[in-house]
Amino acid sequence: MGKTTGFMEYEREAPPKIKPMERVKNWQEFQLIMPEEKLQEQGARCMDCAIPFCQAGTTMEGSGEIGCPVYNLIPEWNDLVYRGQWKEALARLHKTNNFPEFTGRVCPAPCEGSCTVALNDDPVTIKSIEFNIVERGFQEGWITAEPPKQRTGKKVAVVGSGPAGLAAAAQLNKAGHQVTVFEKDDRIGGLLTYGIPDVKLSYHIIKRRLDIMEEEGVEFVTNADIGLNYPEEDLNRDFDSVILCTGAQVHRDVPAEGRGLDGIHYAMDFLRSNTKSLLDSEHGDDNYISAEGRDVIVIGGGDTGVDCITTSIRHGCNSLIQFDIHPEKDVMRPEDNPWPLYPVVYGQEEGHKEAEAVFGDDPRTYKVMTKKFVGDKNGRVKELHTVDVDTVYEDGKKVRKEIPGTERVWKADLVFLAVGFTGPEQDLLEKMEIETDERSTVDAEYGLYQTNKDHIFAAGDNRRGQSLVVWAIHEGREAARESDKYLMGTTNLP
Structure with missing residues (x-):
């Protein structure tokens, strides 16, 4: 780390927010951008620990979760922020997370609970630094469309446009496949759009990323309720692979x-x-x-x-x-x-x-x-x-x-x-003859994500049950990797 004693010299400073009595008068986001020098100090608090548990991304059986599910390279971009190398920090952030502007707003930051500094002090403000890196990227115009240089000729359908579906679509499009995302609602985003209030995650934040994905070649189809107004047989006929990211929306x-x-x-x-x-x-x-x-x-x-x-x-x-x-x-x-x-x-x-x-x-x-x-x-x-x-x-x-x-x-x-929710809606799964487990979630092994139909994969809440946005992104990325491997016999996706 560039400032090996930073965690001893600087105190944690929470990101600034508009005061409650002011912000409740409107629906605007209330988190503010920190001054650059303050962010550099916060990045300097990331200590040179031997094992960065913050980025471990694992679950201990019977105990709980540790670190970041998408394996964010947290110490690396903390150090880059401290050094003022913002564009490089953004590149490292995007290497593991397609949508840091989402997680930087709505993730409960399990990474901070696993921060080594938190053993006897306040943890590093990891979530705030992530938020500021990606917002700096948009402000500076560094985040632009990067369509694949060549196409594979393979077509993939992603059913559901929440964080798992969007992550899967982004990764598969990067691999050169032609990706179509189907959403039963009138706007793309799933629970990102209609499940999280605009004050926490404004729709224009979602839309600016969707615009980039469209420019990169991802096709979005709204008001498409598979099995009702869009026959599920058409997915098998028109696409080489399908990824189900339909969430867990059966209310408890x-x-x-x-x-x-x-x-x-x-x-x-x-x-x-x-x-x-x-x-x-x-x-x-x-x-x-x-x-x-x-x-x-x-x-x-x-x-x-x-x-x-x-x-x-x-x-x-x-x-x-x-x-x-x-x-x-x-x-x-x-x-x-x-x-x-x-x-x-x-x-x-x-x-x-x-x-x-x-x-x-x-x-x-x-x-x-x-x-x-x-x-x-x-x-x-x-x-x-x-x-x-x-x-x-x-x-x-x-x-x-x-x-x-x-x-x-x-x-x-x-x-x-x-x-909470008890699991995914069953109608579509039954029509597509997708097997489920005793919890009514899709029976697809973690890490493989393949259902009982070879060409159909499942990721996110419909497979793991109700969970966090960051876990959905993780599963969407991994399911994309497995789908790419199925289509091409090998994969370069992480």
Whole structure:
């Protein structure tokens, strides 16, 4: 490293953001560009450690994840930033990650939890440096279309345009194949577009990368629902290989009494309608679920629940509460979560900070399980009945034990269910005769990605289950490699 003592000389500085009370007035991104000299100092904090666990990208059986799933060459581009060699840093970043502008915004940064500096200090601001490298690249005009010099004559269909599908398409196009991406929605991007609020990942950020991919020769087809308005047989007839990147979009429900009342929605229905209306008409069409003036409860303590918080606040909700069925985390790592595993510790997401600024308190309440929804005379939800629970394991299974005397009633006339997904939609898989496993995900071995049909591969959430954007990019890239190997007998793709 260029500054071997940098981690001792400089403190971690978080990236600047627009203050919560200002940013909740609009739908614009709120992360700001750091001054170059500050970024160089942050890059200098990357120490000359013997083993850079930050870029390990692995999963420890029964324990958790370590480092960056796409194997970003983090120490290399940290050093290049410190030296002011930005274009070289961008080249190293793009070597392992097709879309650092996405991960630099929405990745939870498992790399930082595995940073060696984090053993006894704050980790290097890896995610912020990644964000600034790629934005510098766009600003300077370094990121341009690079179409392949020759074509192979092979045609590949990618079904689904989320991060896995886009990564697979980018890699296969780079190998010289003619790639067509099919998306059932009206815009490309999958959950990048309609599952993540514009304040976290603006559509124009996605679109500028899509424009480059189109210029490179990738074809995008929207409103193409394979098996419905586009026959699945045509994929086999017209393409030499197919990669399924259809995600895991079967919602996990909350099957409590009163579930059918009006005003109870899946989180993704709320988020999708909001973003579509925003992009179509800046909410002028009123074709979205509005939280304005509502008492909102979000059931689910994960990122999707936070996205509901972020969105509801900008609508102008009256009150806001988030239920988390798990106990509140400690600020220190528990004994069963040692470094370099991803740290399972207490933290505030940006949506929590916004809620605290607007309503005066963190919106989360812990160990709460919904027992019943109660409606008014018009059939709309008006309150939730809950009980506190302890989570225990019996015979290896997770069990919720109710705590006597903790029953409560909560006022709410709008409820969002953000408790995750159970797996991929089955209709298309059944029509294409794709085998699934006991979890209902596509039965395709990790690292190979080939389904029971030799020419069909699967990657991302439909294969691994609900996961992170960065894992989807990783699987899309690897599935592209295996598809290329199937088509050509060998491959140069990483």
